[in-house]
Amino acid sequence: MSRAGDRAYVAIRNMILSGELPAGTQLGEEALAEKCGVSRTPVRDALRRLEADMLVVRTDTQRSFVAEWSLDDVRDAFDLRAMLESFAARRAAERMTPDSLARLRHANARIAQAIALPRPDIALFLEGNREFHAAILEVAGSRRLVAQLGALVEQPVVWRTAHHYGPDALHRSWSEHEELIAAFARGDGAWAQAIMASHILRAYHAYADAHRGMASQPSFGKARGEPAFALKAMA
Amino acid sequence: MSRAGDRAYVAIRNMILSGELPAGTQLGEEALAEKCGVSRTPVRDALRRLEADMLVVRTDTQRSFVAEWSLDDVRDAFDLRAMLESFAARRAAERMTPDSLARLRHANARIAQAIALPRPDIALFLEGNREFHAAILEVAGSRRLVAQLGALVEQPVVWRTAHHYGPDALHRSWSEHEELIAAFARGDGAWAQAIMASHILRAYHAYADAHRGMASQPSFGKARGEPAFALKAMA
DNA sequence: GGGGAGAATATTGTATACAAATGCCTCAGG
DNA sequence: CCTGAGGCATTTGTATACAATATTCTCCCC
Numbered sequence A, B: 001m002s003r004a005g006d007r008a009y010v011a012i013r014n015m016i017l018s019g020e021l022p023a024g025t026q027l028g029e030e031a032l033a034e035k036c037g038v039s040r041t042p043v044r045d046a047l048r049r050l051e052a053d054m055l056v057v058r059t060d061t062q063r064s065f066v067a068e069w070s071l072d073d074v075r076d077a078f079d080l081r082a083m084l085e086s087f088a089a090r091r092a093a094e095r096m097t098p099d100s101l102a103r104l105r106h107a108n109a110r111i112a113q114a115i116a117l118p119r120p121d122i123a124l125f126l127e128g129n130r131e132f133h134a135a136i137l138e139v140a141g142s143r144r145l146v147a148q149l150g151a152l153v154e155q156p157v158v159w160r161t162a163h164h165y166g167p168d169a170l171h172r173s174w175s176e177h178e179e180l181i182a183a184f185a186r187g188d189g190a191w192a193q194a195i196m197a198s199h200i201l202r203a204y205h206a207y208a209d210a211h212r213g214m215a216s217q218p219s220f221g222k223a224r225g226e227p228a229f230a231l232k233a234m235a
Numbered sequence C: 001g002g003g004g005a006g007a008a009t010a011t012t013g014t015a016t017a018c019a020a021a022t023g024c025c026t027c028a029g030g
Numbered sequence D: 001c002c003t004g005a006g007g008c009a010t011t012t013g014t015a016t017a018c019a020a021t022a023t024t025c026t027c028c029c030c
Helices: A003-018 A029-036 A040-052 A071-095 A098-116 A122-140 A143-153 A167-185 A189-211 B003-018 B029-036 B040-052 B071-095 B098-116 B122-140 B143-153 B167-185 B189-211
Strands: A056-058 A064-066 B056-058 B064-066
Touching (some): A003 A029, A003 A040, A040 A056, A040 B040, A071 A122, A071 A143, A071 A167, A071 B071, A071 B143, A098 A122, A122 A143, A167 A189, B003 B029, B029 B040, B040 B056, B071 B122, B098 B122, B122 B143, B122 B167
Antiparallel strands (some): A056 A064
């Protein structure tokens, strides 16, 4: 953790994901530097990383803005994630070890615990969910896959979305994880792949349903479809 | 083109891809700055971008090295590319316009011209090939897909590999492009997807065959399999 | 009133200096 | 000979100043 650079990255990221910096906001380096209490140099690094995460876009003239997310963009992201992560699931099924399988069971047990409470503990659910998907990715054993999915899978904000999920949706997610574990236990790559694709795409529709009809934020750029909130995917 | 930063990026990238900086070489910022005739600041930017391209890796302590490419890594990259680009082909087939189709035909005509010569013009082949694949990606119309494939598809160096391809391999590539055009003309996404996957995976085996038994470069790190040359994919 | 040239302003790009951290080498102790 | 602590050399991180570039505003001309 290189102090200032990472602090700036986390700080700006949080400002974007929390909505403090709405989509379309221009990100001046100097202003951000002051907000983060560092100089422009680490802010520049942070902006570059956020750009790679596609949370920030740069104009042809190097001005940075908080990225817009049209509904089409969100759909794109989920499609891509469905493809990549189901591919990862197939690979993982073919390489699964008892240890990793135990880790998956443990993660999903935590999810069960989170949603068993009278009032589901969303934070715990998200933590278990993250661990579950990360473990699969690790077993898949492709550095590239990790790199490409990294930006898509991380779920720092989902907060705003996750709280819209009902107990039934949460339970279905847990249930699909159980099915994945079954596929992994049998080493059935094709099965795991199919479940994962379904898992992700169901999550997309849960998202779309939750946000259907919600107020659009004032738009800025050339978004193609209906503007959506800036946030990351969850499953 | 922000002058110094991009110059550094291109310069370092070329040094890596040409083999002037072999895999495992440590990349000191100061040394690179001097080589590129700029200061460390733009070099840092360039290193970050190259890291995103996975041409450079950083240790936990922030030292940069030219990335190692085991044969497994290369296989991974091709697998991923096959998946992403065949997905792009399906989308493209569903959205193809007459203009774009014409552009594809034109690009492949240039390829035909390049390989028709008594001595194939590899540079022209690569240029046409790049244009062909870029056009498909553009029609696919997914910003994320572009971003994710960008690092994989670019073929600046393939030089070292491409020259190992025989006239037959080059002709087969052209022929597969023709088949893709046919699928696009009919708007058959599934067909286009299948051809593209086959196209990419064939390219992988052409690569693997060309490099089978070639001398390994002295290895540096934790590469998992047999070390391979540092280069990008082609199809 | 519209449009454009040009200055004024704001923003990003680059270089440099210095601070912090890492790695390496030496040498003492066992 | 091995081990590890300490200091020296190297490398990266950060801040700041200045240069280059983009944007905005103003004012003049049509």
